[in-house]
Amino acid sequence: MAAAEAEHRDIVIVGGGICGLATALALHRKGISSLVLERSDALRATGTAIGIQTNGWRALDQLRVGSKLRQTSLPLKGLGEARCLRRSVLLEALAGDLPSGTIRFGSRVLAIETDPQTSYPILWLHDGSVIKAKVVIGCDGVNSEVANFLDLRPPRMSPTCNVRGFTIYPDGHGYPHDFVTINHNRVFLGRIPLDDKSVYWFIARPWTHQDSTISKNSDLIKRSTVESMLGFPAEILEMIENSKPDSLSLTRTSYRAPWDVLFGSFRKGTATVAGDAMHVMGPFLGQGGSAALEDAIVLARCLVPSMTSLGHGELSRERIGGALDSYISERRMRLVRLSAKTYTIGSLLESTSLVAKLICILVIILFFRDRLGHTQYDCGRL
Numbered sequence: 001m002a003a004a005e006a007e008h009r010d011i012v013i014v015g016g017g018i019c020g021l022a023t024a025l026a027l028h029r030k031g032i033s034s035l036v037l038e039r040s041d042a043l044r045a046t047g048t049a050i051g052i053q054t055n056g057w058r059a060l061d062q063l064r065v066g067s068k069l070r071q072t073s074l075p076l077k078g079l080g081e082a083r084c085l086r087r088s089v090l091l092e093a094l095a096g097d098l099p100s101g102t103i104r105f106g107s108r109v110l111a112i113e114t115d116p117q118t119s120y121p122i123l124w125l126h127d128g129s130v131i132k133a134k135v136v137i138g139c140d141g142v143n144s145e146v147a148n149f150l151d152l153r154p155p156r157m158s159p160t161c162n163v164r165g166f167t168i169y170p171d172g173h174g175y176p177h178d179f180v181t182i183n184h185n186r187v188f189l190g191r192i193p194l195d196d197k198s199v200y201w202f203i204a205r206p207w208t209h210q211d212s213t214i215s216k217n218s219d220l221i222k223r224s225t226v227e228s229m230l231g232f233p234a235e236i237l238e239m240i241e242n243s244k245p246d247s248l249s250l251t252r253t254s255y256r257a258p259w260d261v262l263f264g265s266f267r268k269g270t271a272t273v274a275g276d277a278m279h280v281m282g283p284f285l286g287q288g289g290s291a292a293l294e295d296a297i298v299l300a301r302c303l304v305p306s307m308t309s310l311g312h313g314e315l316s317r318e319r320i321g322g323a324l325d326s327y328i329s330e331r332r333m334r335l336v337r338l339s340a341k342t343y344t345i346g347s348l349l350e351s352t353s354l355v356a357k358l359i360c361i362l363v364i365i366l367f368f369r370d371r372l373g374h375t376q377y378d379c380g381r382l
């Protein structure tokens, strides 16, 4: 492809989800501008709500949006600082503090290459435009183009799918402000109240072939989910029946195995990945979003010193490469532990083999005895 009329940028972030916006805001707080390319035409809040735990709130405080967000959410009991946020509220808080023009909506990255002349990355967009960037950060989620460019193996498919929804109770739901989980017959349910009248819930259940055809039809998602939940309390089934149709989503669970995170090569030249693009994990710990926020803080902290007085030469490229290596090495073992814990809990819930279950229990006792230990992580100052 010929790169005529290319636009030149220092930092391009691919994807304007939680991770991309948090990374842009972290850089902005340190006085560094970036461009976020988001393929959707507006902020995309698929999943309706999200539980953020102590480690995620620490990162939000570093981004200076924690206090504002606490006013929109209720603390949940017994989990350290855990609260459930509407995804749209979280995304708007992150985007709202960015300088105008930082996010370019309707911009889909089709491919990335290394510029043979400069060795910096070139991005090819769906409308034929081309951007030459000094740094590319892939926050483009589970099917990441940037991860492809880094030659990372695609995330693995789990035998389960995730259904998420949101139910409003006009007269109040009466549930305590607890994160409730129920595991029955290989179906795992999480329920978190957002406020006194609304509840966010998610379910991991076995994936069936028909799920690939019903994911766009909210009635069918409801029906197949309720059918898979025989033996669950009636109030849970009613919660699913009464969920808002436009809040429902169904996706196959995908994950990067802990060993893929341990050995993954997360940098190529001056491009790297963060968030789900780097370490997508199952929903069993509810940590994907909080871990993405941690990535943003560590990445900005490592990258910013290398971005001052940038030239075009090899020295600049080496400085940026070194900064990205520091980010990856600081994140790697944290993410291996998180994905290993999620993987073990997921395997315990999903497996039908008694031996596999016993092995999982042993691993949990040996390595993950502290149920909330992972939420105590502090990603440090920005």
Ligand SMILES: Cc1cc2nc3c(=O)[nH]c(=O)nc-3n(C[C@H](O)[C@H](O)[C@H](O)COP(=O)(O)OP(=O)(O)OC[C@H]3O[C@@H](n4cnc5c(N)ncnc54)[C@H](O)[C@@H]3O)c2cc1C
Binding pocket: 014, 015, 016, 017, 018, 019, 020, 037, 038, 039, 040, 044, 047, 049, 050, 051, 052, 107, 108, 109, 110, 139, 140, 141, 142, 143, 144, 145, 162, 163, 164, 202, 203, 251, 274, 275, 276, 277, 282, 283, 286, 287, 288, 289, 290, 291, 292
């Ligand atoms: C059922 C379920 C429940 C969950 N519950 C929780 C929870 O309670 N707490 C929690 O912390 N986490 C939870 N998670 C995980 C959490 O949702 C994710 O980890 C988080 O959204 C990842 O953010 P991200 O920005 O990395 O990716 P995404 O949110 O996927 O954002 C990626 C963005 O990139 C854009 N994009 C993709 N490709 C391109 C391209 N080529 N060009 C331009 N833009 C592109 C997309 O449009 C999107 O906006 C849950 C996940 C599931 C499946």
